[in-house]
Amino acid sequence: MTPNQVNLLGMDRQLMAGFFSDLGEKSFRADQVTKWIHQQGATSFEMMTNISRDLRKRLSTLSVVDIPGIANARCSADGTRKWLLRLEDGNCIETVFIPESARGTLCVSSQVGCALNCTFCATARQGYNRNLTSSEIVGQLWLANRALGSLGADPDGLPGVGITNADITNVVLMGMGEPLLNLDQVLVALRLMLDDFAYGLSRRRVTLSTAGIVPAIDRLRVECPVSLAVSLHAPNDELRDRLVPVNKKYPIRTLMEACRRYVADAPRTRITFEYVMLAGVNDSPQHARELIALLQSLPVKINLIPFNGFAGAGYECSLPRDIARFQELLIGAGMMTMVRKTRGDDIDAACGQLAGQFIDRTNRSRKMRAHPPA
Secondary structure, eight states: OOTTOEEGGGOOHHHHHHHHHHTTOOTHHHHHHHHHHHTSOOOSGGGOTTSOHHHHHHHHHHEEOOOOEEEEEEEOTTSOEEEEEEOTTSOEEEEEEEEOSSOEEEEOOOEEEOSSOOTTOHHHHHOEEEEOOHHHHHHHHHHHHHHTTTTSOOTTOOOOTTOSOOSOOEEEEOSSSOGGGGHHHHHHHHHHHHOTTTTOOOGGGEEEEESOOHHHHHHHHHHOOOEEEEEOOOSSHHHHHHHSGGGGTSOHHHHHHHHHHHHTTOTTOOEEEEEEEBTTTTOSHHHHHHHHHHHTTSOEEEEEEEOOOOTTOOOOBOOHHHHHHHHHHHHHTTOEEEEOOOOSGGGTOSTTOOOOBOOOTTOHHHHHHHSOOO
């Protein structure tokens, strides 16, 4: 890819229609090329046989379909797959596929590292390099579809250990990074995921997880209201300030108001609240009661996430009995509450364990090694 070429992989149909308009072409070309790229897996314009030879030649000069490369691929004993993807600048990110009997979920990254500093997350410990482009975000879905054989290829060469459903039915932006700090690029990728000319996923099958960037939650509600998950992890500001430092800028009350706005026009929609279970930190009955009081006026689903350890974490997972007690209190208060099953932890693919390979421009990784959490 040269500096003068554009990557069509990351263009939604509106952007692509503008691209073809600038070439003096009709807007239906955007429909054709979108289907070729995202449904047929085409990376060469010569494959696009319903487009004239002259236009294909022009496209090959002005544009590319450039996909991230697979640097490494691993398969868990439970069938979970993790890919380390190498980007054009040499940075690497991770993407995870979690197969279940009734669905297959792809966990997608939105940043190289993470711009936030949640203390219990391996990605945050690595620091941050940059935002991903829309092509790098949707490219993870393109590549996973192909690697899983949906397009008749399996370039990672891994066996389908334990896979009972190799189709991607759900996408969650819960990988590396805070999606709402990269909203412009994420919105383009989301529109492609939802587009019937691309991946055709329904809004309820695409979930964006955020630590609580309030202005961006409001913008997402207006521009592309997919399912929302909020990484809460604490029921009060004092504790959340320590676990999720962005809370100092957008405290819990402000975040809850944004959540109410998000579902105001969608009465049957629930917001998922994610709550990592940290032994002796946020897992007491009092914390459960505070959480009930905080969320009782919202339509919610609560995911309790057993903490997945990593080197130097400084935290331990809550005991199973404490997680069960916490869940019982929430269910007793009428709240839909699930304990998330840990998947892929034997290959460091579980929630909070993702860690790519990149240069940390924040020096956070060095600082965290020098001063680990108490």
